[in-house]
Amino acid sequence: MTSETDPRSVRSREAILNAARELLLESGPTAVTHVQVADRAGVGRATVYRHWPQAEPLLLEAMATVPMPFLDQPTTPTREWLRRELTAIARQLELDDVRAVSTTLANTALWDENMDARRAQFATILTDRLATALDDAQTRGELTLALASRNAAALTIGPLYYRSTIEHAPTDATLIDAAIAALGDWSADR
Amino acid sequence: MTSETDPRSVRSREAILNAARELLLESGPTAVTHVQVADRAGVGRATVYRHWPQAEPLLLEAMATVPMPFLDQPTTPTREWLRRELTAIARQLELDDVRAVSTTLANTALWDENMDARRAQFATILTDRLATALDDAQTRGELTLALASRNAAALTIGPLYYRSTIEHAPTDATLIDAAIAALGDWSADR
Numbered sequence: 172m173t174s175e176t177d178p179r180s181v182r183s184r185e186a187i188l189n190a191a192r193e194l195l196l197e198s199g200p201t202a203v204t205h206v207q208v209a210d211r212a213g214v215g216r217a218t219v220y221r222h223w224p225q226a227e228p229l230l231l232e233a234m235a236t237v238p239m240p241f242l243d244q245p246t247t248p249t250r251e252w253l254r255r256e257l258t259a260i261a262r263q264l265e266l267d268d269v270r271a272v273s274t275t276l277a278n279t280a281l282w283d284e285n286m287d288a289r290r291a292q293f294a295t296i297l298t299d300r301l302a303t304a305l306d307d308a309q310t311r312g313e314l315t316l317a318l319a320s321r322n323a324a325a326l327t328i329g330p331l332y333y334r335s336t337i338e339h340a341p342t343d344a345t346l347i348d349a350a351i352a353a354l355g356d357w358s359a360d361r
Numbered sequence: 362m363t364s365e366t367d368p369r370s371v372r373s374r375e376a377i378l379n380a381a382r383e384l385l386l387e388s389g390p391t392a393v394t395h396v397q398v399a400d401r402a403g404v405g406r407a408t409v410y411r412h413w414p415q416a417e418p419l420l421l422e423a424m425a426t427v428p429m430p431f432l433d434q435p436t437t438p439t440r441e442w443l444r445r446e447l448t449a450i451a452r453q454l455e456l457d458d459v460r461a462v463s464t465t466l467a468n469t470a471l472w473d474e475n476m477d478a479r480r481a482q483f484a485t486i487l488t489d490r491l492a493t494a495l496d497d498a499q500t501r502g503e504l505t506l507a508l509a510s511r512n513a514a515a516l517t518i519g520p521l522y523y524r525s526t527i528e529h530a531p532t533d534a535t536l537i538d539a540a541i542a543a544l545g546d547w548s549a550d551r
Contacts, residue, residue: 337522
């Protein structure tokens with residue numbers, strides 16, 4: 172019986188993943204440490220280290236089980252909703268752990284199929300959600316898109332991601348507003 | 362005498378770095394392999410492997426000695442120059458090796474001081490060059506900037522970087538044109 176099929180090992184692995192997910196949702200990625208995960212899961216630290224010698228893959232695996240909270244459930248006016256969502260994404264990208272997870276994902280996806288599948292899932296969710304929200308906004312007459320709505324994620328999240336991971340500096344409101352303005356002509360009266 | 366101070370070792374290290382830089386400039390990052398570097402440098406493959414067990418850090422070190430070719434020497438009209446430069450950056454970012462180097466740099470910079478210094482140098486060069494070119498264009502009356510010119514690199518390169526490393530898809534001209542339009546009001550008559 173390998174550790175993969177030992178029922179105790181399977182149970183402790185699930186308990187650890189659940190604890191990591193809870194901590195991530197409650198307190199953000201910085202809370203997903205071996206010590207806090209072991210305490211929350213009710214297992215020894217050695218058990219956590221045995222399943223995940225590094226905290227980062229545990230965080231990535233917990234992330235994959237968490238619904239992506241960004242760009243979900245759009246509200247109107249769409250421009251204000253989008254400004255709030257992009258500001259929240261920018262604030263998250265200023266956290267070292269979010270930087271670490273996102274750049275680790277982008278980097279390891281080039282060589283690891285599982286990571287690449289997660290990268291693709293992550294990117295597609297953001298692209299789909301924003302495209303749908305903007306298509307709906309255009310139907311309502313809130314804006315006239317300057318480009319295909321599936322370009323919107325790259326055009327608006329891209330600057331925040333570059334600012335965080337390449338320039339390593341905080342995003343200010345003027346950068347977000349310029350990216351939103353680039354999507355098309357927003358009707359002033361809506 | 363350590364290998365760091367052995368004159369033969371220093372010479373072979375320099376020859377390898379020069380060969381890597383030449384190959385990078387001539388044929389792009391995919392040419393920087395152990396085999397081709399050894400052939401070009403006139404040393405054995407084992408010598409290359411001894412100095413750089415992985416090709417990627419060798420490429421990074423060679424990159425650091427190469428002048429950044431992008432956004433240098435702006436020409437007028439500035440908008441057309443910028444479109445050409447961003448198109449060249451987008452094409453580079455579609456190469457797997459450039460993706461690998463850029464995401465490796467962004468990721469390892471979070472933990473490694475030397476890599477972080479290279480990341481900062483790389484980012485600052487792009488930010489400075491584009492800011493200077495756009496400030497000059499504004500002085501000439503070519504455009505009225507919508508935001509501080511030091512935001513321009515994130516606003517225009519960010520979408521291409523996100524498209525390449527997160528969405529893993531090619532950049533099309535409409536994305537580049539939308540990013541350029543977001544910089545401000547370009548005078549149609551210039």
